[in-house]
Amino acid sequence: MNEMTTIQTAKVEEKLYQNRYLVDAGRPHIRVKPHEVPSAGLLAMIHLCPAGCYSVAESGQVELAADGCLECGTCRIVTKGTGEIEWNYPRGGFGVLYKFG
Numbered sequence: 631m632n633e634m635t636t637i638q639t640a641k642v643e644e645k646l647y648q649n650r651y652l653v654d655a656g657r658p659h660i661r662v663k664p665h666e667v668p669s670a671g672l673l674a675m676i677h678l679c680p681a682g683c684y685s686v687a688e689s690g691q692v693e694l695a696a697d698g699c700l701e702c703g704t705c706r707i708v709t710k711g712t713g714e715i716e717w718n719y720p721r722g723g724f725g726v727l728y729k730f731g
């Protein structure tokens with residue numbers, strides 16, 4: 631049998647776009663605590679967060695927009711030793727809604 635098989639691949643960004651996110655306005659489930667200089671771990675979250683929630687302000691402080699958070703817990707683990715973030719799951723009914731397939 632000599633059949634050609636087509637394998638369809640999708641980029642991670644395309645997969646993530648399938649998810650939906652219900653924002654709990656004014657109640658972000660993750661907060662970056664006030665800081666002067668971010669630790670290396672907190673700074674690394676700009677590249678590590680799979681949802682791109684972290685960014686650096688012109689002041690050099692790390693900022694977080696929790697909308698779109700995948701609740702993977704990476705930032706919680708990376709900053710566990712510094713205590714720079716406050717991490718909770720979203721309230722029931724809010725947060726990411728995964729779409730599979």
Ligand code: SF4
Nearest residue numbers: 679699700702703705
């Ligand atoms: S839990 Fe994961 S997706 Fe959410 S902000 Fe932290 S690293 Fe990003």
